[in-house]
Amino acid sequence: MSEYPIKVVIGKPGLDGHDRGAKVVARSLVEAGMEVVYLGLRQTPESIVAAAIDEDADAVGLSVLSGAHMTHFKRVRELMVDQGLGDRLLTGGGIIPTKDQETLTALGVGKLFGPGDDPGTIAEYIRDWVRTHPRMEAK
Amino acid sequence: MAQFQKTSALSHGIDLTPALWKSFLAGQRQACARLITKVENEPDSIAEVREKLAGRIGKAVRIGLTGPPGVGKSTLSSAIALGLANRDHRVGVIAVDPSSPFTGGAFMGDRIRMENLVGDSRIYMRSLASREGHGGLSPATPHVADVIEAFGMDRILIETVGVGQAELDVLDCTDMVVLILQPSTGDAIQSLKAGIIEIADIIVVNKSDLPGTDTVLQSLRFVYSLGGSNRRPAPPIIATSCQQNEGIDKLVDEIEGAAATLIESGRHEELRRRRIVNEIRSGIQRRLWERYIAESDVERTIERVARDLVQNGESPYAFVRDACSRIELKSRPKEA
Structure with missing residues (x-):
């Protein structure tokens, strides 16, 4: 069996223009050997999920620093499940209080990262998650 | 590296399941995305996918x-x-x-x-x-x-x-x-x-x-x-x-x-013909190489030969000739 890299789609939903974090994380995932499709700023949940479908991404990463994380993560997760990407990881980062993380976890969102987290651990988390969650192919 | x-x-x-194939034919983007990933990540599957796409x-x-x-x-x-x-x-x-x-x-x-x-x-x-x-x-x-x-x-x-x-x-x-x-x-x-x-x-x-x-x-x-x-x-x-x-x-x-x-x-057709010629050539090269490399220890033999060649400064083509004649021998039909 041949081996191939993990593919991750990264984008920033909404109008928040602080994209340094997303770029640093994208870069560190590339360093970890992943193929990163970088969507950039001012995406909608719909445009992010549409890109994840066409790119057949293993994982989707959102960066939300505007405080709207509850809206964006929830909406993207719903769209992913509706559109057949329920078996892919949704992760991301921002300033996310523990309580909000718990609510989002219950909705099927993966681990979210914040200031001070080592980008290396994000790569490790994505890698472990994707390896332990093979895709469900329709029979 | x-x-x-x-x-x-x-x-x-x-898995190229019937369901995946059906969704692809029905125009589902998710299925197209999966098939692309398949040919991208699994070169061994290209022949199978290509046959399905025929026509x-x-x-x-x-x-x-x-x-x-x-x-x-x-x-x-x-x-x-x-x-x-x-x-x-x-x-x-x-x-x-x-x-x-x-x-x-x-x-x-x-x-x-x-x-x-x-x-x-x-x-x-x-x-x-x-x-x-x-x-x-x-x-x-x-x-x-x-x-x-x-x-x-x-x-x-x-x-x-x-x-x-x-x-x-x-x-x-x-x-x-x-x-x-x-x-x-x-x-x-x-x-x-x-x-x-x-x-x-x-x-x-x-x-x-x-x-x-x-x-x-x-x-x-x-x-x-x-x-x-x-x-x-x-x-x-x-x-x-x-x-x-x-x-x-x-x-x-x-x-x-x-x-x-x-x-x-007619140039469009001619270019397509040329691409098919290339596809046939690289398909044969690939199959022959796989067949050759599948023999036990052949990869290690190549490594060893390369090491010797670096030492004694000789050309690798004697080994290539020898390897080719062994492939030819194997593909000759057995005499009754």
């Missing part, structure tokens, strides 16, 4: 877009894709970005320039990392184009990584090549006289809103006025500005005109 590459490697294969490919016009980094290839590809879609075509876009030779990772930013295409059902866009390809494309590119064509696209844009002078893979995978340049590269064009500039069917000077456009246009006309061994007529040269939305319509006209000529003249 290999140890880095393995850090994020996966090896789950994709659904061969008609589309494949258009290569190439040029140096930063000239606006992605932005222009996006504009061309929309232009073609507005002329009732269904358009596939394959955008290739470079893989790191050290980590195997890739940063693919084409979608930042292609926002207009998202959610448009007439267009299917896919980013590919160049992986082991060193000629401006990923090795899987022609197979990905096959899948996208079978999905129902009749114009396929193939955008290379930013290239220098001699990344010519795009020539083998496409029916026509659009070379994209920008102002302030007048001197560079002088040095481009051979190689990439010779393969262009259409030349675009993009960012024509910037100063220096006329100088580049003059340099290009000068280069082509010199003629040369190139059998082909001088390509049309078009100035475009995506920012000002200038020249795009003219470029799409030119592409469509060239596509019509290709088809009417």
Whole structure:
């Protein structure tokens, strides 16, 4: 069996223009050997999920620093499940209080990262998650 | 190098289930995305996928877009894709970005320039990392184009990584090549006289809103006025500005005109025939190599021979001859 890299789609939903974090994380995932499709700023949940479908991404990463994380993560997760990407990881980062993380976890969102987290651990988390969650192919 | 590459490697294969195939034929994008991933990640599966696609490919016009980094290839590809879609075509876009030779990772930013295409059902866009390809494309590119064509696209844009002078893979995978340049590269064009500039069917000077456009246009006309061994007529040269939305319509006209000529003249079919010849050749090479390498310990033998050759300075061709004659012996029919 041949081996191939993990593919991750990264984008920033909404109008928040602080994209340094997303770029640093994208870069560190590339360093970890992943193929990163970088969507950039001012995406909608719909445009992010549409890109994840066409790119057949293993994982989707959102960066939300505007405080709207509850809206964006929830909406993207719903769209992913509706559109057949329920078996892919949704992760991301921002300033996310523990309580909000718990609510989002219950909705099927993966681990979210914040200031001070080592980008290396994000790569490790994505890698472990994707390896332990093979895709469900329709029979 | 290999140890880095393995850090994020996966090896789950994709099953070509009847359900996946059915969804693909029903026009489900998720299924198309999965099939692309399959041919990209599992070269062994290409034969099986290709056989399933038979009868659904061969008609589309494949258009290569190439040029140096930063000239606006992605932005222009996006504009061309929309232009073609507005002329009732269904358009596939394959955008290739470079893989790191050290980590195997890739940063693919084409979608930042292609926002207009998202959610448009007439267009299917896919980013590919160049992986082991060193000629401006990923090795899987022609197979990905096959899948996208079978999905129902009749114009396929193939955008290379930013290239220098001699990344010519795009020539083998496409029916026509659009070379994209920008102002302030007048001197560079002088040095481009051979190689990439010779393969262009259409030349675009993009960012024509910037100063220096006329100088580049003059340099290009000068280069082509010199003629040369190139059998082909001088390509049309078009100035475009995506920012000002200038020249795009003219470029799409030119592409469509060239596509019509290709088809009417029979050249489209001839190019397709050539690609099939190449496919047969590389298929045979691959099978023979696999058959040879499958023998026990042959890889270790090659390593050992290489070590000896480095020591004694001899040529590797005696070993090659010997290996070939052993393959020939094996493939000869057994005498009764």
